[in-house]
Amino acid sequence: MKHTIEFLPDNITVSVDKGENLLSAAAAAGVYIHAYCGGDGVCGKCKVKIDQGDVRSDKANLKQEDWKEGFRLACLSSVESDLVVSIPEMTTKSGKALKRKPKTTRTISARSLDTLIGTWKTDPPVSKLYLELNPPTMDDNVSDMLRVMRGIKQVMPDPREPPYDHPELIKILPRALRESDWKITLLLLRGKYKGESFRIIDVESGNTTSRLYGLAIDIGTTTCSGVLVDLNTGKIIAEASGYNGQISYGEDVISRIIYANRPGGLKALQGKVVNTINTIIEDICREVIISPADISYIMAAGNTVMSHLLLGLDPKYIREAPYVPSVSQFPLTKAADLGIHAHPSVRLFLYPCIASYVGGDIVAGVHACQMAKSEKISLFIDIGTNGEIVVGNQDWMVCAACSAGPAFEGGGIQYGMRASTGAIENFQIHPETYDPMIVTIGRIKPSGICGSGLISIVSELLEAAVIDQQGKFNQSIDHPRIREGRDGWEYVLAWGQDSLIGEDIVITEVDIDNLMRAKGAMYAGYQTLLDSVGLTFADLDRVIMAGNFGAYIDLEKAICIGLLPDVDRDKFYYLGNASMLGCQISLSDVTRFRDRVKVRQLITNLELAENNEFMSYYMASLFLPHTDMSLFPSVEKKLAE
């Protein structure tokens, strides 16, 4: 259920879910509320007045008279109805009213998302078929399997024979038939390709058609997630995730490749990710009380290195120029052969990769959003340590990977951290007082800065002219939060007493420099790729952000620092975990699944690693937002104000 909040005095109206935290809602809407402690309720600064409507709130740190007058701490309040909320004016030295920067809401509507990903049927690549067969007689004593085949032919088109490929199935068939008085359920695997006939992959006594589940798995370098889909209804009925167990052997793909080349390393890494998947399966099965044996298909996607490691393929040549993977289309594998706790009949499909650094996760995402089925030209981006970019439409596609470095995941940033509880995820600065509004994940005291927080911070510092377009601090501002620290100039985001770690949390010029390099690599990637097909940003109909990171990026701020192109905001979409979405769709709808072939066939890879054009674009990008401000007209205008 949605509620409307009108923030006064700036008349900014937003629509949020019932129960949403008020501070988070304000932050997302670009409404500045004084807040030091990240939303923990301890600093007591984020006092707002509820003029109309109801909030569920906590009295902590609020005086009795304030409570009576309708003041509430935004960080301790959740939305219960439509609201009108007044933000008290802060007493500033000059007494000026706050400048407000109305924001484009970063949430795209469900309709828009539907447009991209389309609809899908519940017509999965595995299906069950219940047969009641006539028992054999002396006049009709064909083999058990032939009897089953005849039963199939009565309800389905004649398959190419023999549609079974593992002797285990034939071993269990005679007993299954006789135990159940010739009533059995077949598990059928439909062809990966259009026109391919099915295979019988399992047989069960009696009618088990009501139990048919599929598992979608996103194999991330850091996190693996699983989603259980009831293939009779198409509904997601359980989810689980966990860190990729390989993380103990290195945080990024390069360190994993290095580890894989140690004696026993490849086997160890494969074992770790298999264990991670097994834990996800256990968690999911426990949650919905099904047996792992009831999972009949696994669709997975991961980057090229993760895919190689899962299958036990040596990723060595991925790291060495000219960066060649062993294989880009992975064979349909029996999950149990990899050590996954699955029924021996269960196939694991792994989305194909395009190149060493454009993996199956990207293919799954591009597949999910149906870029290859539209005449509209889309820029598909997945921002991260390895940034992946795809441009194209139904007729052509090019892709590239660019090494952005770990800044977006908090790496190389002094107080950088992953997007977990305590990370500053949203930030605003008061343009007069230079005081911060800090919102952390989980609304506790801050312990560091995650990628989306970093973008917010740099963008806000730039707009408030605390830093210049080269990312250097304005040393003329006399403010205790702006100071020269151990590693040069910095801004204090949280004082030690307001931070979880008990020390000042700062952002430094070095941090800003690292972010500039990261966003510069992404932007130079877009430019090089568009150039390669003779297009410009103006030709783009859509910019689609994949990856969880995309969901948390504030569009205006990301454009402000030059991470995203300055195009019509209506063209932006985000898909969330697009890789998982692709797996889910493929699990549910075999027709959509078969569409994936076109995606793989269309995409051509462009190698940026030693590309001169990319290098010069990159150098030109090391500015906020860019040395060529004609590329960022809206930012130029905003900064001029």
Add this chain to the structure above:
Amino acid sequence: MKHTIEFLPDNITVSVDKGENLLSAAAAAGVYIHAYCGGDGVCGKCKVKIDQGDVRSDKANLKQEDWKEGFRLACLSSVESDLVVSIPEMTTKSGKALKRKPKTTRTISARSLDTLIGTWKTDPPVSKLYLELNPPTMDDNVSDMLRVMRGIKQVMPDPREPPYDHPELIKILPRALRESDWKITLLLLRGKYKGESFRIIDVESGNTTSRLYGLAIDIGTTTCSGVLVDLNTGKIIAEASGYNGQISYGEDVISRIIYANRPGGLKALQGKVVNTINTIIEDICREVIISPADISYIMAAGNTVMSHLLLGLDPKYIREAPYVPSVSQFPLTKAADLGIHAHPSVRLFLYPCIASYVGGDIVAGVHACQMAKSEKISLFIDIGTNGEIVVGNQDWMVCAACSAGPAFEGGGIQYGMRASTGAIENFQIHPETYDPMIVTIGRIKPSGICGSGLISIVSELLEAAVIDQQGKFNQSIDHPRIREGRDGWEYVLAWGQDSLIGEDIVITEVDIDNLMRAKGAMYAGYQTLLDSVGLTFADLDRVIMAGNFGAYIDLEKAICIGLLPDVDRDKFYYLGNASMLGCQISLSDVTRFRDRVKVRQLITNLELAENNEFMSYYMASLFLPHTDMSLFPSVEKKLAE
């Protein structure tokens, strides 16, 4: 090289291979020579005079003056040139000349055999493809497998991707490519069905196209045989065979099924036959000095029980009415998965079965002789403990199995034995003296009677009226060899001093009765099957005998006892090991291989086990040759003489 022998005084002329034994040649031609000792040279009875030409001979047991006069012992002489040979007349009481029964030669000409099995190309279902690829560059860094695929596309039609199915291949590919400077040989498995594209099943560094071998295996209940085919030339380059190791668990399929149902029995039986195959592979590879890893495909055929046991499938229901096998079309299996010492990529194809007692050996035989490609109506028979019969042409086929009992393999016969050294394989009786002419396998003293010997003996005893058409001895003949023994009346084939076992070797009325039941079952089978399709023997264009036994049967004698139908002798063919022949052809020529599908699709099984018509035909067959003599006009005429 062939030589002509003219036997005098009867003017019987035969054509034999150079080096053929003269006693065997006479026996095969139906020329009676007095011979007691089976061909061992000890009885000294088989003295013949060489009128013209040369023989290589031994002087043993021959007087000097006989030698000078040109006498030789037939059993110790081999043919060196065209010959004219006089058989000395024996001194009989009456002094009458011997009656001769000119024989139809049982050897069919090579041309006739070619007509049946046709020709085949050297275009095997596995092939090797040598590729010299361009190494990857930054501008062209597709995956190793995609590079290989591009190389394939330059020389072959575009396959359905991905044409590889085992991760091991992808694991070895990167190294294979780099070790050999991007020059590799692919092993391609072509589709089992027409229109199916190939799969890459192995990759080797450098050019290994000259090494490509296939193994054909006939998995008999008693004996397993292997033939190694050079798939570059289509030539057979080695052969080996051995007893099926399962024999220690029972001689026939029924005792194997019983054993399989003991705890661990199925696994033990599978292990035994796998060991047998492994020994054949070892023997063959040692002989031609190749590695087992150079064998790239295995085509095998066996009866339904042997096929089930090889794959580890429970044969339990094959034995219980209504006699249902688990499966009739076997999945293409990786040989190594069964424990066979083969490269992991090697597929083992097992000919499909039709019914519990009409197995893949029969399908392979029918496939080899192209019954399903001719409009001529053939009767295909495999005589043995389990007799298999197929009738049909390109439009329809019916088959049946009949349980003939073990008489043809020496079972249930007092001095019965397998067709091995010392077994009486040919026999003639002197119509006046009732003295025998005995030829044994290996021409040593006799130790027993094999199937073909048994047919000879009963036929000769019948023609000489020593027994009547009910198989009973003419007790009025006063001859030491015809006597009442422990188990009733019998004929002494060899006296103790002339036998290897030191005791009299006899044939009894009980033995004859067993043979009558066996041949009666076969004949009733033909009749029932022909009846089922509204045909009679007169409609048959061909009678094709499969199995090694068929090769040793004397047509006239087999017709005489009622085992084979009394049709035009020109219609008879024998294929030898037809099952092996089918495997060999399939190994060499993928087009012929794919034809097998039609064979399987055409054949319908008729169950004789509880068939009333069969039972009445069977009862009518328990006579020599048959109660209905109109079915055997040539025999009727002969017996009347």
